Structure formats: C-alpha cells, structure tokens
Amino acid sequence: MASNKLLTHLNLIRPCSETPLILDCFVVINDDTFGSITPARPDGDYDEVIDCRGRYALPGQINAHHHLYSTLALGMPPPAIAPADFLGILEQVWWKLDRALDTDSLRASVQSGLVESLKSGTTTIIDHHSSPEAVAGSLSLVAETAHHYGVGSAVAIELSDRNGSDCFNKCLEETITTREKYSKNNNIATLLGLHASFTLGDRSLQTISETLALDDSMGIHLHLSEDAADERDAQSRGYPSVLQRLHHFDLLNTRSLLVHGVNCPQADTELMQQLGTMLIHNPTSNANNRIGMLDRERAITLNAGLGTDGIQSNMLKEAKEGTLIRSASINPGEPSLDYLTLLFEHNPTIASRIFNRPLGRVEPGYRADLAIYDYLPRTEITPENLGSHLLFGFPQPSEVYTSGELRVREGQMTQLDEQQIKADALIQSNRLWKQLL
Template sequence: MSTLLIRNARSIVTMDGENRVIRNGDMYIEGQEIIAIGENLPYETADRVIDATHKIVYPGLINTHHHLYQTLTRNIPLAQDCSLFDWLLTLYEIWRHLEPEDVYLSAMTGLGELLKSGCTTSSDHFYVFPNGVSEYLIDEEIRAASELGIRFFPTRGSMSLGRSNGGLPPDEVTQTESVILRDTQRVIEKYHKADRFSMLRVGVAPCSPFSVSRDLLKESSALARSYGVRMHTHLAETMDEEQFCLERLGVRPLEYMEQTGWVGDDVWYAHGIWFNDSEIHKMGACGCGVAHCPSSNMKLSSGAIPIRKLLDAGVKVGLGVDGSASNDASNMLWDLRMAYLLHKHELQERGLTTNETLSIATRGSARVLGWESSIGSLEIGKAADLFMLDSRKLGFAGALFDDSALPLTVGATQADMTIVGGRVVVENGMLVGVDEEKLAFRTQLAADRLVNSASLRLGIDYRKYRRI
C-alpha cells in the first residue's frame, strides 16, 4: 500500500462538521485513506512527501451532473442563443453522428478539465445512442475515467420516446425499451462497485419526461432498486417541460415522477428550477436530491433554482457543470463562483454564503450521490480526494484573509495540484501522464467531423448561420 505525506500546507480547509481550517497543516495518507490530519504530524517517512508550503488544500469538488459527449459541441453558432427545446433540436442533428472514439475523446477532455479545476469525483448522464452505432458507448467514457484517475459515477441514460411517438428527440437517437433495459443491466453488473473507496459507481438515468415512456420509467426504477443503485433524470428544468407534462401527461413533472417510482432518497434530479413550494417540501421529506447547474441554467435562460427554499426544506443539493454545450466548459471552480454570485443577485441578503456554496460543491454533492461516508470533506477515514491552490499566485494578492472563501471571492479557475484517492493526477496545473496538446488536437478533429457531417446531411452550415 503506497503512502503519501503532505507537509506544511498554508492551510487545510477540511469542510468537516466543524468547518475546521488547519493552519500549517499536514496530512498522512495510506492507499486511498486519510490516516491523520493536523499540525506537526509524527510521520517521518512516506513513499512520497509533498511540500505544500504556501499551498491551500481543499476537499475535492464533486460534480453531480454532466453530459461529457457534449464537449465536442460547445460554442456551436446555431445553438448559442436558444432556449432548451430549440437548443436540443439543433444539437440532436450533430449528436446522431457520434462514434465510440468521439465519446472517448470527449470524456478525456471533459474529465481532464474537471480534474484541472479541482474536481475529484464526477457523475455523467449519457443518453445518446445513435442507431447503427455501438451500444457500448458508455464504456468509452468509463475507459477514459480509468485512464485519468478520476472517481466516476456514470449513469446509463436512455431515450425511447422519439418524434414519431410524440417525444422531442429524432427517432434515430432513441432505442427500444428492451435494448435499454438489457444494456443498463449489463453496465451495472460489469462496472458498479459499491465499496466505500470505489472508483466507479453506476446509476440508472432515463433522460427526461419528454424523451422516455411511462413504462420505461417504471421498469428503470424497478431495475435500479433491484440492484441497489441510484437513479437520476432531468426534472423541472424549464417551463416548456412543465407545459409538456401538463398537456401530454395531465400532471406536473414531480407528480409524474411519483407515479412512476422516481421519488425517494435514492433519486436525484438535474436542475430543479420550477418546483413549487409543496413539491419542495415533499422532496425534502422523502430525501430527493437536486444537481444545481448555474452556468447552464443562465446560458439557456432556464431560470434560477430556488436554492434557499430547497435548503431550508432539507432537500439535498449538489453542484453540477452540466454538459459543455450549455456551459462551454467543464470547470467546477468556475461554476462554484457562478453559484455564489447568482444567488447573491437573486436573493440579495438571503443569498448563499461562501461557506454554504463550498459546502454544496463538497458535502452536499457527496450526499446527493449517496457517497458522504467516503468523500466530501477532509477527515480521518475518508478518501484522500483534494486539490491545492498556490497562495503566491498574482491573482490572490491582496485576498489572503479567508482561505476557505478564496475560490469563490477571487475566482480561481485552475488547481495547481489535484489528488484522487491518494494519487496525484494533476501536478503544476497539468494532467499527469497525458499529452494535453495531442488530446486537444484529436478532440477538435472529432468535433469538426461531427459538425461537418451534420452540415452536409442537412444542408445547413452550423458554423455560419446559413444554408450551404
């Protein structure tokens, strides 16, 4: 078992139950586990000793919602100024050309960006399986996560309700329910590991009320609970979704979830903007979680999550970046600051404090993913998942009065070092063992191919707002 000693940190922001900040702190790690944390620890040797002088150590940030494949379709001109439904209709035409290598490269890039921004655990919601392409696309992002060394929580998504049956997505990116359920079972059995320091857990994640059938929702919830895995879907993201549910299903989105088995302490929803007060209290009482995606919600003009009502009602809330096509980045530090500022603007004196915001991205996200016993804070017995900022950077000059608030108030966007389970995966701001320039080149080539394929097939130049 390898050992790691972090010495002389300027401070260790633990985010434990007492929100301790340890000055001139040390941390001793065996394998993945934190064995000791404090000042002047009596450990003289370790396989590796990191001199953390001038460094501020934080718990790794935890991303509760993403669509990694969208890394290949960010900054698409035709999708820049759309609301959610129009944005989806535009991008479905590109995503239908996804191939296995595209999924791998997009995951390498998106997860790499997350690691560089202090994220040590990420979920992902993969639901696009184009007809005639491998069913094993989610396996490609699992491969990427393993190579990079990030703690990963992929969810096997699905779309079964195509346009011919009254859904939003084209039929060409949907699957039959039997195929979906069979492959979901395969992914759980092959990859899910429930142990405390697992690097890979799996969830079940039909895409949304407007892209899957009632039967699939019911059967997916039954399947997930038979294996004891968590459940995830989009909900209450826009008023368009609410109107769709009322017109087509006769109920509001959360009531539809209740009818199909999608309410409980093993469920978390992405976005959760348009819940009413009674729904919020119901979610708090039954233990549902919500992934808050501030940048995406602002870009798509979806609205602002009622964060204070959710927290006051006991709803579990975590932070998410959402897909890069509605965010343009996979940067948790960026979204940490966005969340802080958004709710200062929306709620004024009732906005989030810096500590509340950092807690949402660490302990809150861990609770949403059902992983709070292992991650979310720096404490003895928990995983050594952390990132460091160098206090000597010019951007921090004049701001070194509250180390715990620094990522939110000054707006750091990149970690100097990221460690996952005791393994250094980002050092001096660069991914360990990855040729970033080569990866960027290959990823852009893949993105070009996708956009060109869609442009030629439809006769629409996705780059220049005109027909070709």
C-alpha cells in the first residue's frame, strides 16, 4: 500500500554532491522513493510525520562486494599450520568453509550478515556467493532473505572448476534460474559469478561467454588479480594477463564487476577504462591477506567502488580503515585516496548501473534508503570537514530506512527478532566449525 512520509528537522549529509550539508531540512518519502528535499515544510498531507530533532542523516550505504556466506567465520579456529601464501589461505580456510555450508548454516550466515549490515547503515549489497555442497536454491535464499529484510541485493554464485564439472553446471543453472525468477524485481539483480581466472579453464570460460552472449544486459562478478598467482596462471596459459584472458573470451562489458585488481599490469588500467568495466577496492581484506594495495592512480582513473570482501558489513569503518591502511604505506605529503568518494560517489553509480534504478543518494527519485545518527559533534560540522566527522566521529546509526520503511529504531531491528537470529547463528556456527576440524 502506497504511503507518504515527511521527515522534519533533519541535518542531511550528502557527500560528493553540490550541497553536501543541508541543515534543518524536510525530506518527503513517497512510498519507496525520495520526494522533495526543502528548507521549509512542504504543503500537503502526510500519512506519517517524523520529527528527527536535528539529528544527522546519510544516504543508506552500498557494499559493492560482500560475501554473506562467510559471516559465521568470525572467530573460526585457524588452520593447524599457518598458510604460507594466499593460495594456502584459500585452500585451508575459505574453500573448506564454503564446502562445509549446508542450507541451515547458509541461512544463518546470511541472516546474521544482513542484520549486521542494516544496523551499520548498509542498505544495498552486491554479494558473491559460494556453497558447493548446497547450490540448488542458494541464490534464492540470499535474494529472498535480503528482500524480506529490506536490503537490495545483487546476487551471484561463483563458477569454478575447483569442485568439478557437475558443480560448475549446477552453479550455472542456479544463476540462470535466479535471473529469470527475479527479473521483474528492481530490488534484486543477478550477475554471472566467477571465482577467479586461475580456477577456470578455457573450456569453462567459453561456456560462460556463450551464456553471457544470450543476455546482453548481464555482467560478470569475479575476483581479478587479487594475488600475483592469478597473473602467473594466466601467463602460463599463454595470455599476457588475467584481464586479457577474460577479454579474449568476450567476458568484459560495462556491467562487469571486477574485484581487487591489485596485481594487474599497468597496461590493463587503460583496457578497463576503454571497456567501461567497474573495479571494486577492498582495502581491509587486501591488508588482512597481505596481497598488496590497489594503485592509487588505477583507483582514481577507473572510479573504483568500495567493498568489504566479507570481512565486515560497516562501510564507514571500511572507509576509515582503508584510509589508515593506505596512510601507513605512504610518505608524509604523498597524496592518499579519498575513500569517502569511493563510498558515496562511485558506489551509487555502480549500484545504479547494476540495478538499473537510482540508488545511494538522497535525491528525488532515488530509493528511500537513509541512515540517521544520534551524533552530538564536539566541533562544528561544515562542508569542508565532513570527512573527518564521518570517519572519526560518527557512531552506529540509530535509525535506518530502506525503501521508505523503518528497519532499525534506536539501534534495534523493528521487524526481526535479532536475538533469535543470533541464537541460531551460534548453533549453526558451532556445527559448521566442527566440520572444518
């Protein structure tokens, strides 16, 4: 049922816009989209009027690369022998985890990950999924749970040869089925997921290319050159680089979501720019895995977005930690990277392209996703110093709206039983971990 709301006396922060700070404004929400934003109360009748009492608000944030399936990895016992390299981390940690997932543990992981996202102000997630032993229905589980919770989701399940041809075919079928199932839902998008070039043979890439050719509105979502081993593998197969290998199979277009790109040769930046692909930077994960840091000029040239790679769900924290990680690696006076631009300018552009609707900004016509903060600044907030307050001052949001509906009130879920969700996650995580020993 359509409804309209009026938010009054809101201090609206819109980073990377012409008016980044609008004090004491009035915001109209028409059903699931933003209406007018005005300095005085607009005329008209409203189903609900909410006095925001001078609190600060941000657009609902977008996580441009997440792994909801890994939420239950928090505190997971480490391997008996520490991995010696990135491939060892994959083999001894993440590939063991994804193979151990079943429907129950996957559901618990997705549910708890979505709760953490909403409570941190993340309202849209571009997810990259893997559960080789529970493929059938897994993307629907992610998409429908996110939709029920009010979170926009772009889903993909990784295609890989590491689990055999039968699993590859099941994942491809799951992708096609899911895309058809949710084709009319503008809060759910489906991408063609690939794990990475080095776990896919040429025959599989050709199959993916043929699938992609049947739907020119679909893009791929894969890990690109996260580690130097990915580049060495491509070269051993006779290709100059991973990107050139993907391009050889006609897998790259303006809807391609390429994640990491840390170890690409410099020439690949120009090719990505020519093809109009989208690059996603995950600084905290890159630091955690010790695989290097994305080149600043590449990030700027390609308008890179910001993701978490499953390591967390709070995008302001990711922006802060990315800022600090980079600062620790450069000299005084050397230019850094503006992570708030990645989050508040590039991520909305990326998500709007994938979902084919305006997302990630508080402007008329955009989906009404909003995070409101109980923040009492100890220094004046101005358009010039917004970044400092956002990175080093802002707490968790007190209220979160998605599609115009209140999902979080005073830091608590309004429509979900978080205690029950977390209790089930405890049971499922313990069961999951036992399978890894």
